[in-house]
Amino acid sequence: MRNYKTVILSNQEISSGYYRMRILVPEIGKVARPGHFVMFRVQTSLPPLLRRPFGIFRTGFLPADCDGQPAKEYLEILYKVVGQGTTIMSGLHEGDRVEVLGPLGRGFDMGTSNTEKILVGGGIGLVPLYMLARELIKTSKVRLLMGGRRRDDIIVVTEFERLGVETYVSTEDGSLGEEGLVTQVLERKLRKFPNADVYACGPMPMLEAVQRICATHKVPLQVSLEALMACGVGACLGCVVKGVGHTDQTPRYLCTCKEGPVFRAEQLDWRKMAQDDGYCEGCKS
Amino acid sequence: MTGRAMKTDKNDRRPNLAVEIAGIRMKNPVMPASGTFGYGEEYAPYLDLEQIGAIVTKGLSLNPKAGNPTPRIAETVSGMLNAIGLQNVGVDAFIQYKLPFLREINTPVIVNFFGNTLEEYGEVARRLADIPEVAGLELNISCPNVKQGGIVFGTDPKAASEVVGLVRKHSKKPLIVKLTPNVTDITVVARAVEAAGADAICCINTLTGMAVDVKTRKPRLANKTGGLSGPAIRPVAVRMVHQVVQAVKIPVIGVGGIVCAMDALEFLIVGATAVQVGTANFVDPRAMPNIIEGIETFCIEEGISDIRELIGSIQL
Numbered sequence A: 001m002r003n004y005k006t007v008i009l010s011n012q013e014i015s016s017g018y019y020r021m022r023i024l025v026p027e028i029g030k031v032a033r034p035g036h037f038v039m040f041r042v043q044t045s046l047p048p049l050l051r052r053p054f055g056i057f058r059t060g061f062l063p064a065d066c067d068g069q070p071a072k073e074y075l076e077i078l079y080k081v082v083g084q085g086t087t088i089m090s091g092l093h094e095g096d097r098v099e100v101l102g103p104l105g106r107g108f109d110m111g112t113s114n115t116e117k118i119l120v121g122g123g124i125g126l127v128p129l130y131m132l133a134r135e136l137i138k139t140s141k142v143r144l145l146m147g148g149r150r151r152d153d154i155i156v157v158t159e160f161e162r163l164g165v166e167t168y169v170s171t172e173d174g175s176l177g178e179e180g181l182v183t184q185v186l187e188r189k190l191r192k193f194p195n196a197d198v199y200a201c202g203p204m205p206m207l208e209a210v211q212r213i214c215a216t217h218k219v220p221l222q223v224s225l226e227a228l229m230a231c232g233v234g235a236c237l238g239c240v241v242k243g244v245g246h247t248d249q250t251p252r253y254l255c256t257c258k259e260g261p262v263f264r265a266e267q268l269d270w271r272k273m274a275q276d277d278g279y280c281e282g283c284k285s
Numbered sequence B: 001m002t003g004r005a006m007k008t009d010k011n012d013r014r015p016n017l018a019v020e021i022a023g024i025r026m027k028n029p030v031m032p033a034s035g036t037f038g039y040g041e042e043y044a045p046y047l048d049l050e051q052i053g054a055i056v057t058k059g060l061s062l063n064p065k066a067g068n069p070t071p072r073i074a075e076t077v078s079g080m081l082n083a084i085g086l087q088n089v090g091v092d093a094f095i096q097y098k099l100p101f102l103r104e105i106n107t108p109v110i111v112n113f114f115g116n117t118l119e120e121y122g123e124v125a126r127r128l129a130d131i132p133e134v135a136g137l138e139l140n141i142s143c144p145n146v147k148q149g150g151i152v153f154g155t156d157p158k159a160a161s162e163v164v165g166l167v168r169k170h171s172k173k174p175l176i177v178k179l180t181p182n183v184t185d186i187t188v189v190a191r192a193v194e195a196a197g198a199d200a201i202c203c204i205n206t207l208t209g210m211a212v213d214v215k216t217r218k219p220r221l222a223n224k225t226g227g228l229s230g231p232a233i234r235p236v237a238v239r240m241v242h243q244v245v246q247a248v249k250i251p252v253i254g255v256g257g258i259v260c261a262m263d264a265l266e267f268l269i270v271g272a273t274a275v276q277v278g279t280a281n282f283v284d285p286r287a288m289p290n291i292i293e294g295i296e297t298f299c300i301e302e303g304i305s306d307i308r309e310l311i312g313s314i315q316l
């Protein structure tokens, strides 16, 4: 955990509205674990005031080259342009000065080796699953179920394939892969692999559906959550979610930045969380 | 003093930044604002806690407090709204689990606290009264977030002096009273708490605000309203600190929107003896060390050998 004042190595649009930024961070490989995130800030601009949280997509290493460039370690984030901060980020270039605070949070638990591993990613929620896959594939069979609204939302799947991960793509409009929701694919896979460990990251309605399916099939599930964050280090208490058993009388708030962002599904009060989020169809009854 | 002229290296020109507030000695006038620095340990990986003037804890209550539903924060232009709802572990858990970490650090610990009732304020003060590691108390009579806590006391001079008087009775510790800006005339409350026995005043707490999501037409905070902090409030804070300094004789700690050394200097120049840094910690965990360094550099450049020369030096 450090605040790195550093520079961008590259920043490219990889799909409509999705960017991949590579940031120089010495020795990040030693400390970053699957599921960790960073708090990102553009060094030279005051607005936006607060840092923005982003999952670490991957860490990597550029060896020294014959032109005398020294070896460089970097981390990569993948982000979707959604508002003020990400719009500013999309206009940044190689050499621009940025700050990253991290790695932060509690990452994924690797589970037991040799069991089937199923990763479920919804859109940009794919991000923390790459480092996880890279780790899990050493001991287990790994499958990635990747879902999105349309073709543009399906990103970097081929990079998972290069790791040896078996991938299944679905889009809601059928413009790429199977037509429908990623959760349909999950249902099918769990019928075939009833002892799998499931790991998911994506929008709340997707996570909620994944949670219901995993509960029915009685398989362990870990999810990575998003929450509004000011500090990222457990100081402001802005990022809490409701833990299981939460009531007004017996509050059980969990801090997403410190106790998460990865939680075991059974730690969380799904019904109350989805209500807070204002999404869940099934919970409104 | 013949030796003096011979001292030329940088170390000897280093200005004296030490200040004292109600008997609390600080290496420099920079400390965190309550609620933005956890219980200290959260930021220990990023800065040396012995470099800052004091550590100010998250606000404590008699019993653990759950806080508000989410969303609790919303970013606004040059600021943020928060309605955390004073979530905290409670005074006993603080003493048992959080204080041992702070005990090892050679920096005074100021404990911020609040109560839902007059009696609760008194009881928290009593439980902290004999704890040697607690250098001072900061009484939050100004939190705008919680229905019963704060707002009633801090906006009514009579209620404010009542709670200060009661806490004074329960504790001999240096007592800093933190004021709310959500009043018509802050000097009235400032004078009232001074008369009731406060050793120092800290101002300002957050300004009550509201933000609306125009698509959903819902408030952006579950609590509807929240406290505005960050650079957006700094001019208001400087003005209020200036007014309070003129109105009372006890020392004043300035807080509100400080991000860099220049911001902190504004407060010192209008007469604050020390400053607190809040929201800026979220933006840059090293904000405080940077501010301290910047103040030192400013003093060297301006030929100021003691920070006290600067305090209250406003040219009107």
Ligand SMILES: Cc1cc2nc3c(=O)[nH]c(=O)nc-3n(C[C@H](O)[C@H](O)[C@H](O)COP(=O)(O)OP(=O)(O)OC[C@H]3O[C@@H](n4cnc5c(N)ncnc54)[C@H](O)[C@@H]3O)c2cc1C
Pocket (backbone or CB within 6 Å): A037, A048, A050, A051, A052, A053, A054, A055, A056, A077, A078, A079, A080, A081, A082, A083, A084, A085, A086, A087, A124, A127, A128, A225, A226, A227, A228, A229, A261, B075
């Ligand atoms: C642990 C974690 C990991 C994340 N990883 C990624 C990632 O890998 N790639 C990616 O594209 N996005 C990721 N996000 C979401 C990302 O933080 C937001 O998309 C981003 O903050 C939006 O900023 P903005 O200024 O463009 O949007 P605005 O809407 O202008 O932002 C306004 C405020 O709301 C906050 N905010 C808005 N949307 C979100 C959100 N979904 N989650 C949290 N805060 C939000 C912003 O931080 C800011 O404080 C992650 C969020 C968390 C909590």
Ligand SMILES: Cc1cc2nc3c(=O)[nH]c(=O)nc-3n(C[C@H](O)[C@H](O)[C@H](O)COP(=O)(O)O)c2cc1C
Pocket (backbone or CB within 6 Å): A236, B033, B034, B035, B036, B058, B059, B060, B082, B084, B086, B112, B140, B143, B178, B204, B205, B206, B228, B229, B230, B231, B233, B255, B256, B257, B258, B276, B277, B278, B279, B280
């Ligand atoms: C997230 C958050 C939590 C806070 N919690 C407390 C608190 O528990 N007690 C208190 O007296 N003030 C609290 N405050 C107010 C700050 O201490 C400070 O007075 C205010 O934020 C203005 O300073 P700033 O603009 O530097 O942040 C809180 C502020 C924020 C942003």
Ligand code: FES
Pocket (backbone or CB within 6 Å): A228, A229, A230, A231, A232, A233, A234, A235, A236, A237, A238, A239, A240, A255, A256, A257, A258
């Ligand atoms: S973001 Fe501040 S406590 Fe989690």
